[in-house]
Amino acid sequence: MENKVNSACETCPQFNAKGLKKLGVHTDNIDYVVALAGNPNTGKSTVFNALTGLRQHTGNWPGKTVVRAEGAFEYNDSKFKLVDLPGTYSLLSTSQDEEVARDFILFGKPNVTVIVVDASRLERNLNLVLQILEITDKAVLCLNLMDEAKRNNIKIDERTLSRDLGIPVVPTSARFNEGIPDLIQTISEVASGKIICKPHRIKNVPKKIEDAVEKLSTEIKKQFPTIPNSRWIAFRLLEGDNRIIKALKTGEFA
Amino acid sequence: MNKDEIENLITLSSDLRWKIGDDFHDSLAEGIYADASEISNASVSKDNEKKKFRLDAKIDRIVTSKTWGFPIMFLVLALILWITIIGANYPSAMLADVLLDIVHPFLKGLAAGIGMPWWLDGFLIDGVYLAVAWVIAVMLPPMAIFFPLFTLLEDFGYLPRVAFNMDYLFKKSGAHGKQALTMSMGFGCNAAGVVATRIIDSPRERLIAIITNNFSLCNGRWPTQILIATIFIGAVVPSSLSTVASMSAVIGIAILGIFFMFLTSWALTKTVLKGEVSTFNLELPPYRPPRVLKTIYTSLIDRTLIVLWRAIVFAAPAGAVIWLISNIYIGNESIAAWTIDSLDSFGFLLGLNGVILLAYIVAIPANEIVIPTILMLTVLVTGVTGGEGAGVMFELDSVNATGDLLRSGGWTLLTAVNLMLFSLLHNPCSTTIYTIYKETNSLKWTTVATLLPVIMGFVVTFLVAQIWRLF
Amino acid sequence: MNYNPTYALLIFFGLVLISYLLFRPKSGWFWVIKNNLKSNEKIVIEDVLKQLYHTENAGKDMNLHQLSNSLKFDERTIVDVIKKMTIIELLTFDGENLKLTDSGRDYALRIVRVHRLWEKYLAEKTGFDKMEWHDRAEDMEHKLSHEETDLLATHLGNPQYDPHGDPIPTKLGKVADLEGEFLSSLKVGSVGRIVHIEDEPDVIYKQILAEKIHIGSQIRVIENNKERVVFYAEGQEFVLAPIVAANITITLLEKEESLEENMARLSSLKDNEEASIIGISKESRGDSRRRLLDLGFVRGAKISIDLESPFGNPIAYLIKGTSIALRHDQASKILIKKGIENGK
């Protein structure tokens, strides 16, 4: 872990709020790239707007955002580029509408991936979270729509969740700007390496498949020793994903 | 890394996959959900299950019910249009006053003062400036009202319910239920509607949605519909009913557009875009109270910026072109007059006239400027004085005066009806065409999407004209 | 001006009629002429090979006469082509009967591979109607090159079976086996699973489709006699004529598998019932199947009806805390086990 000397007040909320500078569309001289991923209609664009001060369109229906949008913010002297992605239910399929998000998470090489989930529908959202965690080991779970979860009498034990997933969990209500300072702080700590994630890897895979994946991923590691997500690539190769095959051939993973 | 090794890798994966068999994907998806269940069970606790969704459920039962589902949809559409039409009147008149009656003469005076040559003055002030001013005065107010209203509806969560209600009709016409969403977006702007079709995951149905999006009357066309309906349709009924009559005519055209959208979707599925209706799945989100003020504020600002930008980029050059073709002479006729003459007999067959057809050609970049172009060209051919000279775009201040001018240009009720139809059924504006090309990446489909509506427009106006004249 | 609206209309309708005759789907003159220009020798050769391959696989013999009866080309063309094929050693004569040589068999296998892969492709990745798969694949099997075929196979994840349940030969000619008996020959009380539905002849295939019988369904035979075959599957009874039933292949269930007695289709769920999902029928394919899985329609998930649309189709189902609308035909491909009524 990186050893950084922290000033005492770096963790206090006032400092957090002041350390933030919304940069709007100015995305030059960037230190870190942060992707906003998640199921449709979980508030990704709302989080994006809260962080960058932009007015990316939001709307209460799945599929509002269809092209990726970029913005930036500065926090404690580091500049972050934030990329708002269209919502996806999964990274497993090859359907076209999910292409933008899939490609960016896989090939855009974000330094941190913020996964925005709907707190009242956690189980269904975890489907995507677990897939993303196969791909990257620098992620933050943004437990959004906490106000609605509260209204529906849903309680979430964030520490257990964070332990099980192996990544930091931040509850927010992006629409009311609640929890946003915390989110920024966590993003910057993951980006700088102050927080090290140990992401959960999918366990309930039938033996037949696990064996095949094991075999394939060993081969992949031989070819690309530095790759962090050989298991995911193995899954995709077994699926016959053309995009991945092409990426292997052109060496996009190297 | 080495090419052969990669090939080996791919071959290995093929072999392994063949051995695993066809249920690979299912097992994997189930495995992930099993993990998800375990994790969420460990950290989520719910107090009393049944309380959830209660108010939502009540609203949903009503807005999707057999009796109320469709009437409510219709009412919501009518209400939004009504507020837009009524509400846009005042700011429109005010902007017209300022931009056309005060600023324009002032600029003219200024130009004369610094001794600008007549052609430059005409080109810049009468051409470019007036086009931009007209678009701002006529287009901006309805847009600034329509969009916030629409966004409020969107934020509330009503749109997915519309798609849910209408899906059956889309299924019957071979299209995707989410086309209802992209169609709604098209009522604002077709280019936005075309981009929104990305939510449709089957390529065939997405193409249908793209091609038929133009049948949603966009914001650039509402003002034309409203103006013509007010002048001609409002005039045939007693004056107490004229607002209602003209508004019904406009809504009628919008609904006719929806009808043509279904018809074209159906025809496409039966011919060039054959295929079985694929799946439809739509998540119905919970209702969320919209944040009224914030929505109004942001969509106002957004709209203003976009409209201004469009006005400058598209309307300005168009205004310049209009001024040029009316002032460049070949022999003793201006280019405009010559073109109008040649288009006149074709226009007559369609129950329109050469002026209208030329106006639609000039207005390809921006539908917004159709009416001022028509007025200006009418002055040019009839020689009636009411405007400000050759190639000067203007709108007469009172609706009556506009009506008189058009009638003196040979307009009848038939011309008006057919203009409304043609404004619904003609090629998309250039922004939309470009967007279609970007989204489909195919010249062929862009051409189809561009020409199909014009051809339909020709056929429909032609038939209406002939049948009208028979009786 | 001598213009008359009636003439204008007449001319217009005349033009419409002519373009209809020229371009109407399928039998328009334009298409007819275009198709006639297309058939060539390669197609005839490949169709002969395929026909012989299927006959030999069924353990039957075929002579020249039978062959030309089973193909849509005229006899002269076929005789010419067969002469050529014996010269390039794709087939030989065994007395009256035609036999494939080894290289003929390889060639035939390749054609079959393309045909079945293309059907799989159409089923998985496009929205074409089932009735059209066969004809389109007949067309395509003459067009794809080796490389294209292999690419297609990889892209489809090297499937073992085509959407009708026929095995797809691999690149090296390996063919997975298809075991089973015809539905018409099963005893009353037999329990099994539909593994294959024959798509030829058209008339019978159409009947099977109209009954909405799905590949992969578990069945139990209730009645089997000369008049009719009755079986139970997915909470419904199906009645078929024996010749129709003969086009459906069943494998008997293995010991450890047992028939799910309460299995039903999601489309049969009532407003106040709750159920849990057993799985998705094989009939749901490609991206749409994947999407259903992504949306949480996986084994064990609890499901109930949330809303009905004004036309009664689609219906929104409550699953894993969210309301998701599906059309009937999709719902009929999701299998459930009904549980207790939740008494709203």
Ligand SMILES: Nc1nc2c(ncn2[C@@H]2O[C@H](COP(=O)(O)OP(=O)(O)OP(=O)(O)O)[C@@H](O)[C@H]2O)c(=O)[nH]1
């Ligand atoms: N109550 C509440 N509503 C929220 C919150 N965050 C977002 N919303 C609302 O949820 C809806 C969806 O928000 P978006 O930001 O458009 O969601 P998205 O994830 O970008 O959606 P897609 O672009 O469709 O994937 C909007 O109506 C927001 O106003 C929150 O914390 N609380």
Ligand SMILES: [Mg+2]
């Ligand atoms: Mg968004």
